[in-house]
Amino acid sequence: MTEAPNLTPEIAIQNLIQTEDLGLRYYAAWWLGKFRVNTPEAISALLLGLDDNRDIAPDGGYPLRRNSAKALGKLGNAEAVLPLINALDCEDYYVRESAAQSLEMLGDKRAISPLSALLQPAIQDDQLTAYGTDTVADKPHLYQPYEAILEALGTLQAKNEVNLLKPFLKHPVPKVSYGAHRALYQLTGDNIYGEKLVEALQGKELQLRRSALMDLGAMGYVKGATAIASAYAENSLKLIAMKGLLEHQINFDQQTNQSLSHDTIMIMDLMDSLL
Amino acid sequence: MSNIDELIKGVNEADSAQKLFLAVSKLAQAKSPQAIPTLIEVLGFNNPGAAVSATEGLISLGESAVTPLLANIDDYNYGARAWMIRVFAGIGDPRALPLLIKASISDFSLSVRRAAAKGLGSLQWHKLPLSEREGAEKQVLDTLFTTIDDGEWVVRYASIVSLENLYKTINNSEWQEEIEQKLHTISKKDQEIALQCRASKALEFLHKTE
Numbered sequence: 001m002t003e004a005p006n007l008t009p010e011i012a013i014q015n016l017i018q019t020e021d022l023g024l025r026y027y028a029a030w031w032l033g034k035f036r037v038n039t040p041e042a043i044s045a046l047l048l049g050l051d052d053n054r055d056i057a058p059d060g061g062y063p064l065r066r067n068s069a070k071a072l073g074k075l076g077n078a079e080a081v082l083p084l085i086n087a088l089d090c091e092d093y094y095v096r097e098s099a100a101q102s103l104e105m106l107g108d109k110r111a112i113s114p115l116s117a118l119l120q121p122a123i124q125d126d127q128l129t130a131y132g133t134d135t136v137a138d139k140p141h142l143y144q145p146y147e148a149i150l151e152a153l154g155t156l157q158a159k160n161e162v163n164l165l166k167p168f169l170k171h172p173v174p175k176v177s178y179g180a181h182r183a184l185y186q187l188t189g190d191n192i193y194g195e196k197l198v199e200a201l202q203g204k205e206l207q208l209r210r211s212a213l214m215d216l217g218a219m220g221y222v223k224g225a226t227a228i229a230s231a232y233a234e235n236s237l238k239l240i241a242m243k244g245l246l247e248h249q250i251n252f253d254q255q256t257n258q259s260l261s262h263d264t265i266m267i268m269d270l271m272d273s274l275l
Numbered sequence: 276m277s278n279i280d281e282l283i284k285g286v287n288e289a290d291s292a293q294k295l296f297l298a299v300s301k302l303a304q305a306k307s308p309q310a311i312p313t314l315i316e317v318l319g320f321n322n323p324g325a326a327v328s329a330t331e332g333l334i335s336l337g338e339s340a341v342t343p344l345l346a347n348i349d350d351y352n353y354g355a356r357a358w359m360i361r362v363f364a365g366i367g368d369p370r371a372l373p374l375l376i377k378a379s380i381s382d383f384s385l386s387v388r389r390a391a392a393k394g395l396g397s398l399q400w401h402k403l404p405l406s407e408r409e410g411a412e413k414q415v416l417d418t419l420f421t422t423i424d425d426g427e428w429v430v431r432y433a434s435i436v437s438l439e440n441l442y443k444t445i446n447n448s449e450w451q452e453e454i455e456q457k458l459h460t461i462s463k464k465d466q467e468i469a470l471q472c473r474a475s476k477a478l479e480f481l482h483k484t485e
Contacts, residue, residue, distance in 0.1 A: 234323070234386075235386070236385075236386045236389075236429070239429055239432075240429075243428070243429075243467075243469050246469045246472065247468060247469055250468055250469065250472050259475070260472070260475065260476055260479060264472065264476075265476060268472070268473055268476055271432065271473075272436050275389060275390065275393035275429075275432070275433045275436060
């Protein structure tokens with residue numbers, strides 16, 4: 001069993017490059033992302049990790065690839081974009097999911113068409129197919145990480161893919177449907193999508209309320225501020241969502257040459273009340 | 276049996292998380308000092324929904340809850356202690372000052388550090404003898420100047436709010452100047468734009484009140 005060691009960037013990179021101790025490699029990949037070690041050596045080591053064939057989980061997946069993909073998203077280096085696009089074809093669902101999330105973070109438009117391609121088989125005649133809605137036999141997940149893909153396409157401003165995304169609004173898995181609402185709001189600015197997520201804040205399941213909160217925060221839906229502040233969930237999460245709104249509003253204020261607009265102050269007053 | 280006894284019985288007899296939450300909410304809303312021991316006990320139940328209600332109930336009871344809380348600090352139940360710190364922060368009784376200082380700097384949970392840092396800015400200073408007040412204010416100022424460098428944005432956010440509140444309550448112009456300088460630095464240099472903005476709002480407020 002590998003102990004969690006006290007690492008430095010140099011040791012973490014060495015640990016990741018060596019091939020004897022799989023536990024050390026797995027931990028090092030996570031550590032480099034967590035501490036944002038954004039050096040060329042770290043990137044090369046993580047790119048090696050993204051191609052790893054040794055570390056195989058009981059479910060047949062690739063734990064080191066998953067961690068490497070996640071870390072590469074946090075490091076913000078464009079060199080990782082093409083390898084992560086390749087990782088979208090990996091047979092491990094969780095590697096594909098991590099790659100989609102990291103491509104969202106890297107914000108590179110080259111990811112739009114490969115991400116969209118993963119959605120195509122889920123749609124026929126503007127309706128979701130069984131492939132789009134069924135879970136994989138004996139697995140707890142769908143065929144593709146749709147939530148992550150939809151969110152990435154929204155963030156990457158994939159404006160030409162609106163029609164491809166729309167059928168997912170009605171996806172039977174709520175989080176996927178939320179992801180579609182979030183993305184379509186980001187792509188169209190239509191409040192109808194934001195209001196659906198505000199409604200979801202009233203849902204019965206805590207996990208889903210949390211998910212809707214995070215989506216509203218990520219898309220900076222300022223009109224939902226009061227609903228977020230009074231949602232039935234932990235203040236910690238509400239504060240994170242509100243910070244998303246605040247950042248969005250500050251950006252808007254800067255573009256319109258205002259400082260401390262009415263909405264900005266309203267958001268901060270709500271945040272103060274959640275401390 | 277009085278209404279409060281019945282509500283307490285409801286809490287003791289709840290046999291599911293949902294029932295416990297409802298029973299605690301009702302008891303908390305009754306705002307009766309008789310409910311204090313039961314509400315304190317609920318903080319140790321590891322039921323977050325019920326603990327939130329109990330915390331709100333204890334805060335609304337204010338000062339009368341402080342002595343029994345201080346007598347019941349549970350050093351071995353982290354969850355219960357964390358909720359108590361939130362109650363102390365909400366009530367603002369200066370007797371809890373040492374606890375809030377310690378929690379705001381060194382608790383491992385960021386939400387406890389956040390609540391404690393917020394509480395430091397809303398202490399009810401008038402409850403302290405004048406002779407102790409200035410020393411306590413300085414302690415709070417020093418603590419907030421530490422927590423304002425916390426690695427978690429939300430703890431820094433709470434510290435800004437508290438520095439703004441502290442500025443309003445103290446009469447020492449030198450310390451006020453220090454607070455203003457600190458807020459000014461944050462408004463320019465914090466890595467989070469949201470915090471820069473909150474510090475700017477605090478500064479704007481300070482200038483309005485001058």
